[in-house]
Amino acid sequence: MATSTVFVALFIFAIVMLVFAPVMTWVERKQSALMQDRIGANRAEIFGIKALGLIHPLADVIKMITKEDTMPTGAHRFIHLISPFIAVTPAVISFAVIPYGGTYEMWGAKFSLVVADLDYGVLYLFAIGSIATYGSMLAGWAGNNNYGMLGSIRVSAQMISYEVAIGVTVIGLFMIFGTLRLSDMGVLQQETFRVFGFLKHLGWVSAETKWVDWLTLPMWGVILQPLPFFMFMTALMAENKRAPFDTPEGESEIVAGYFIEYSGMKFGLYMMGEWIEVVVISGLLAAMFLGGWSLPWLPESKIISSLTPTFGANIANLLAMVLAVHVFIGKVIALIFFQMLVRWSMPRFRYDQVMNLGWKILLPLSLANIVLTAIGILIVQEVTRT
Amino acid sequence: MRNGLFWIFSVAALGGAVGVVANVRNAINSALNLVVCMLALAGLYVLLEAQFVGLIQVMVYAGAIVVLFLFVIMLLNLRGSGAAGAESQPLLKLAGVALVAAGGVYLVRVLAAGRAPWPDVDPSYGTTRAIGEALYTDYVLAVQVAGVLLLAGILAAVVLAKKRLD
Numbered sequence: 210m211a212t213s214t215v216f217v218a219l220f221i222f223a224i225v226m227l228v229f230a231p232v233m234t235w236v237e238r239k240q241s242a243l244m245q246d247r248i249g250a251n252r253a254e255i256f257g258i259k260a261l262g263l264i265h266p267l268a269d270v271i272k273m274i275t276k277e278d279t280m281p282t283g284a285h286r287f288i289h290l291i292s293p294f295i296a297v298t299p300a301v302i303s304f305a306v307i308p309y310g311g312t313y314e315m316w317g318a319k320f321s322l323v324v325a326d327l328d329y330g331v332l333y334l335f336a337i338g339s340i341a342t343y344g345s346m347l348a349g350w351a352g353n354n355n356y357g358m359l360g361s362i363r364v365s366a367q368m369i370s371y372e373v374a375i376g377v378t379v380i381g382l383f384m385i386f387g388t389l390r391l392s393d394m395g396v397l398q399q400e401t402f403r404v405f406g407f408l409k410h411l412g413w414v415s416a417e418t419k420w421v422d423w424l425t426l427p428m429w430g431v432i433l434q435p436l437p438f439f440m441f442m443t444a445l446m447a448e449n450k451r452a453p454f455d456t457p458e459g460e461s462e463i464v465a466g467y468f469i470e471y472s473g474m475k476f477g478l479y480m481m482g483e484w485i486e487v488v489v490i491s492g493l494l495a496a497m498f499l500g501g502w503s504l505p506w507l508p509e510s511k512i513i514s515s516l517t518p519t520f521g522a523n524i525a526n527l528l529a530m531v532l533a534v535h536v537f538i539g540k541v542i543a544l545i546f547f548q549m550l551v552r553w554s555m556p557r558f559r560y561d562q563v564m565n566l567g568w569k570i571l572l573p574l575s576l577a578n579i580v581l582t583a584i585g586i587l588i589v590q591e592v593t594r595t
Numbered sequence: 596m597r598n599g600l601f602w603i604f605s606v607a608a609l610g611g612a613v614g615v616v617a618n619v620r621n622a623i624n625s626a627l628n629l630v631v632c633m634l635a636l637a638g639l640y641v642l643l644e645a646q647f648v649g650l651i652q653v654m655v656y657a658g659a660i661v662v663l664f665l666f667v668i669m670l671l672n673l674r675g676s677g678a679a680g681a682e683s684q685p686l687l688k689l690a691g692v693a694l695v696a697a698g699g700v701y702l703v704r705v706l707a708a709g710r711a712p713w714p715d716v717d718p719s720y721g722t723t724r725a726i727g728e729a730l731y732t733d734y735v736l737a738v739q740v741a742g743v744l745l746l747a748g749i750l751a752a753v754v755l756a757k758k759r760l761d
């Protein structure tokens with residue numbers, strides 16, 4: 210047990226801290242350049258090696274760490290100091306409950322590819338996310354700056370509003386899966402269902418009809434709950450305060466909003482928090498809606514059982530694990546790409562538009578979704594009973 | 596491990612609670628102490644195997660209600676002002692001292708009584724499923740009544756906030 214914990218912790222650390230956050234700056238630069246018909250980051254070099262601009266994150270970090278760390282007059286020193294850490298910690302620790310693979314038995318040891326397999330996994334993420342509000346809202350207040358103050362008032366109102374939407378949009382999914390544990394959701398999403406199976410249950414076609422069994426779909430969240438998938442993603446992106454929802458920063462109106470008084474690495478921590486959050490959002494969406502670590506129509510047990518005769522149980526498990534991690538990371542990368550696309554194609558919403566979207570569109574729609582999902586579940590139970 | 600965590604959370608909860616009262620001149624500091632107190636309480640709930648309650652404590656109290664407190668304090672810009680005339684009410688002060696003294700005596704008695712061992716509960720205790728089953732079978736009437744009360748509160752807020760009812 211202990212070895213697998215260490216293994217898992219190292220993996221998370223490597224992925225989140227060392228790879229994703231710095232590489233995200235590169236992805237962001239290159240993708241925006243691509244979309245705006247520019248070349249993008251290509252100047253930083255070590256001994257003439259430019260590596261497609263991959264040296265830039267290193268240059269960024271050196272620049273940020275060596276910059277002067279300013280403390281504005283009249284600032285609340287302690288709160289000004291700790292706010293960046295309050296902002297970045299939730300983003301890092303929320304990766305603990307996101308599973309990037311199932312449970313594998315190899316050479317007598319059990320490897321579960323999730324750091325904390327909590328019964329209330331999604332709730333943990335929501336709770337951690339609600340703490341993140343403090344990092345942003347205190348930052349604007351502590352700097353003794355009126356623009357910062359406006360930013361922190363905006364950020365607190367926006368994040369509180371979208372927390373409501375985030376919680377309510379996915380209730381339908383919880384009702385279908387009947388669990389809050391993300392690894393259970395991953396296992397459930399490996400199953401498939403027959404689209405026209407109800408014809409047999411209702412007796413409208415005879416039980417021997419073959420074509421009914423042909424069309425099956427994986428029980429992915431996005432197939433069972435297509436509209437909530439997009440609403441949930443919208444709400445999460447608004448919670449992350451990146452464009453088009455970056456009214457708390459709004460550099461054309463309130464300069465930089467809540468982190469206006471931060472310089473150097475403290476400013477960098479806010480940026481890093483946002484980027485890590487992009488990865489967390491992608492991981493959460495992949496785990497809840499896009500089948501987690503599994504391939505569609507290909508449950509993991511099938512992969513392992515078909516590989517076992519050739520390679521033996523241990524190697525088969527190992528191969529399945531490697532495949533699972535790669536599939537999961539592939540989904541995460543695709544979702545990160547999508548979020549970047551949105552970020553670089555949409556202009557910033559006006560503040561009242563952001564609030565209207567949260568309260569007047571997302572919330573009523575998701576409430577209606579809960580009722581409709583409940584009716585749907587009842588109908589399915591009634592039909593499949595016979 | 597559990598005992599250590601218990602002491603950390605207890606001291607943080609009590610310290611936060613004292614901080615809320617002691618920072619009467621600075622509303623923001625007071626609210627931040629309240630956050631510390633709420634988070635520590637959530638930690639204590641988790642230690643008592645009530646993980647769901649602990650998380651709801653973080654989500655609702657630390658993550659939403661105190662954020663709204665802070666929001667209002669910032670909106671009114673109560674920087675450094677604090678409660679006016681807090682020391683002009685000797686009776687209230689006396690009552691406060693008496694309450695603290697009574698609480699202190701109780702605390703000392705509890706501590707003197709020694710520790711009970713940590714309970715051994717089965718893994719289903721305190722899970723989301725167990726709480727949901729309890730709420731929607733045994734306590735379904737209470738849930739409904741609470742729902743109606745909340746709805747009344749929401750309607751009242753709408754009526755109060757709306758300048759002109761059509």
